[in-house]
Amino acid sequence: MSILSDVFKSTKAVILGMKRTLSEIPREKWTVQYPDVPVTVQPRYRGQHLLHVDENGKEKCVACYLCAAACPSECIYIEAQDDPRPYEERVGRDERYAKVYNIDYGRCIFCGFCVEACPKDAITHGYNFEISVYNRADLLKTKDDLLITKQKQSKNYRVALSTEDVDSEYKEVDSVGIKFRL
Amino acid sequence: MSVAVENLPKDVEVLDQPLESEMTLSMGPQHPSTHGVLRLDLRLDGELVVKAIPDIGYLHTGMEKLFEYKKYQQGIVITDRMDYLNPLGNNLVYVMAAEKLLQLEIPERAQTVRVLMCELQRIASHMVWLGTHCLDIGAMSVFFFCFREREKILNMIESASGGRMTPSYFRIGGLMMDLPAGFESRCKQFLDGFLDAMNTFETLVTGNTIWQSRTQGIGIISSEEAIDWGLTGPCLRGSGVDLDLRRDNPYSGYETYDFEIPVENDGDVWARFKVRMRECYESYKIVKQALERLKPGPIKADAPKVVLPDRDDMRKHMDSLIHHFLIVAEGFNVPEGEVYHAIEASKGELGVYMKSNGGPKPERVHFRGPSFVNLQALPVMSEGEMVADVVAIIGSLDIVLGEIDR
Ligand code: SF4
Ligand code: SF4
Numbered sequence: 401m402s403i404l405s406d407v408f409k410s411t412k413a414v415i416l417g418m419k420r421t422l423s424e425i426p427r428e429k430w431t432v433q434y435p436d437v438p439v440t441v442q443p444r445y446r447g448q449h450l451l452h453v454d455e456n457g458k459e460k461c462v463a464c465y466l467c468a469a470a471c472p473s474e475c476i477y478i479e480a481q482d483d484p485r486p487y488e489e490r491v492g493r494d495e496r497y498a499k500v501y502n503i504d505y506g507r508c509i510f511c512g513f514c515v516e517a518c519p520k521d522a523i524t525h526g527y528n529f530e531i532s533v534y535n536r537a538d539l540l541k542t543k544d545d546l547l548i549t550k551q552k553q554s555k556n557y558r559v560a561l562s563t564e565d566v567d568s569e570y571k572e573v574d575s576v577g578i579k580f581r582l
Numbered sequence: 583m584s585v586a587v588e589n590l591p592k593d594v595e596v597l598d599q600p601l602e603s604e605m606t607l608s609m610g611p612q613h614p615s616t617h618g619v620l621r622l623d624l625r626l627d628g629e630l631v632v633k634a635i636p637d638i639g640y641l642h643t644g645m646e647k648l649f650e651y652k653k654y655q656q657g658i659v660i661t662d663r664m665d666y667l668n669p670l671g672n673n674l675v676y677v678m679a680a681e682k683l684l685q686l687e688i689p690e691r692a693q694t695v696r697v698l699m700c701e702l703q704r705i706a707s708h709m710v711w712l713g714t715h716c717l718d719i720g721a722m723s724v725f726f727f728c729f730r731e732r733e734k735i736l737n738m739i740e741s742a743s744g745g746r747m748t749p750s751y752f753r754i755g756g757l758m759m760d761l762p763a764g765f766e767s768r769c770k771q772f773l774d775g776f777l778d779a780m781n782t783f784e785t786l787v788t789g790n791t792i793w794q795s796r797t798q799g800i801g802i803i804s805s806e807e808a809i810d811w812g813l814t815g816p817c818l819r820g821s822g823v824d825l826d827l828r829r830d831n832p833y834s835g836y837e838t839y840d841f842e843i844p845v846e847n848d849g850d851v852w853a854r855f856k857v858r859m860r861e862c863y864e865s866y867k868i869v870k871q872a873l874e875r876l877k878p879g880p881i882k883a884d885a886p887k888v889v890l891p892d893r894d895d896m897r898k899h900m901d902s903l904i905h906h907f908l909i910v911a912e913g914f915n916v917p918e919g920e921v922y923h924a925i926e927a928s929k930g931e932l933g934v935y936m937k938s939n940g941g942p943k944p945e946r947v948h949f950r951g952p953s954f955v956n957l958q959a960l961p962v963m964s965e966g967e968m969v970a971d972v973v974a975i976i977g978s979l980d981i982v983l984g985e986i987d988r
Pocket of ligand 1: 471476509
């Protein structure tokens with residue numbers, strides 16, 4: 401008898417489980433078809449850094465070394481340069497700027513401490529996350545890669561609005577109803 | 583067999599029987615059900631386990647030494663990488679130990695947010711445990727449902743801190759930033775769907791006879807043995823010992839929340855499973871209460887020499903700017919002394935011992951990782967069980983190798 405009841409109970413368990421699993425089929429899909437569909441990142445997401453410029457295109461960084469001091473993995477390398485020329489001819493907004501500004505992405509752990517440390521809002525995290533390269537030396541990014549005027553932004557992300565649902569990435573609700581992703 | 587024996591030279595002796603009945607089997611370190619890079623030295627007698635010796639150290643990173651070379655606030659990022667399924671709990675224990683040394687008062691809102699985030703993280707951690715535990719035993723679809731729930735929590739953590747697996751959200755003296763706009767409604771939305779998801783798990787797993795017979799009566803550890811081996815967390819409570827630091831040694835205002843400590847008496851895989859499942863409901867209750875009492879207020883302690891000033895303040899006021907420079911460039915001095923602080927992380931008692939020599943860097947930081955201690959009881963639990971059950975027992979211990987090897 402116990403074998404029979406075992407068989408009966410296990411079959412019931414399988415049927416109940418399959419019912420639950422099969423009921424998922426018509427629901428909205430949760431898998432993001434990256435890279436065909438951009439992934440959603442939150443506004444505070446910490447991606448590749450951006451070095452900012454002011455409204456006239458002058459670099460905001462004053463080479464104060466605070467970001468390098470805050471960095472737990474010691475991956476920021478800066479060389480400072482004085483620039484006594486008038487504002488119109490200068491590279492930076494102030495009379496001192498970073499001649500060299502390198503971030504070694506082989507070491508960076510995207511902790512955000514450099515952004516927190518910068519007193520001039522010169523460095524922030526962007527949203528680029530596809531920074532894998534074929535050659536380890538290419539992980540060293542210089543000012544040419546980091547400046548906001550020069551860094552190419554990937555098309556594969558979308559920044560979420562703060563009012564969006566927690567699972568908005570997976571629901572594309574249009575006027576007809578929920579649109580399925582294949 | 584006999585064909586091969588005939589062709590052998592005469593002076594070679596052929597044994598029909600194996601020399602001894604015990605066989606040594608190396609399980610791992612690349613075996614997917616060992617949850618990381620754990621190697622088990624299994625001594626087998628047929629299908630039965632005579633002895634199972636865990637061999638750890640494949641993921642050793644030297645983190646504890648690294649703390650000695652980092653300023654106090656820089657150490658937070660290292661803790662993220664210990665138990666990578668419960669990073670906010672690791673952040674919390676580290677910052678609380680430093681706060682104990684500094685004797686800082688943490689404002690109400692920061693405390694509430696800490697509890698809220700830690701409980702969300704506990705749910706996320708239990709979701710990974712449930713998913714992988716089921717996957718090990720052979721239930722595939724539960725894994726996807728679990729990770730879907732976890733994804734919602736990770737999205738919330740990402741929206742608050744910017745990192746998914748490595749949030750570093752807590753700072754010594756408060757939080758990194760306040761919660762973003764819309765966080766509360768997102769959290770409510772998650773909670774609305776969570777009970778439904780738990781229902782799914784109850785149908786798929788708890789009520790499943792196959793699951794029950796795979797877990798009941800397996801990997802038994804009695805309450806005396808559990809205490810002797812130093813088990814903590816759900817593994818201990820599954821053996822009938824009612825101990826939870828959130829209630830017995832409250833921190834961050836846990837004493838003001840209304841929740842229960844689930845305890846099961848059987849001490850087997852099934853009991854530990856039930857404790858964790860019930861814990862998810864309790865965490866759900868705590869998150870709900872924390873959301874209700876979330877009032878606007880300061881999120882950083884009033885300690886200008888330790889806590890980074892407000893960014894607006896820093897831009898306008900010279901003294902704030904100077905403090906900002908000093909804290910970032912030189913760190914802050916922590917009074918001489920040593921502390922031990924422990925919290926109830928998702929896997930058990932997570933403790934940190936911190937020694938300060940009065941400078942901006944700690945002299946010694948040591949962690950008591952719950953996974954490390956819980957894993958040591960594996961030989962006791964798996965003795966006399968089948969090989970297939972060892973997988974179930976490892977799953978029920980809920981270990982994370984990042985924390986074991988450190
Ligand atoms: S994100 Fe962290 S590791 Fe990376 S450069 Fe900034 S401070 Fe350094
Ligand atoms: S990025 Fe900011 S912190 Fe770093 S050197 Fe420039 S101004 Fe200073």
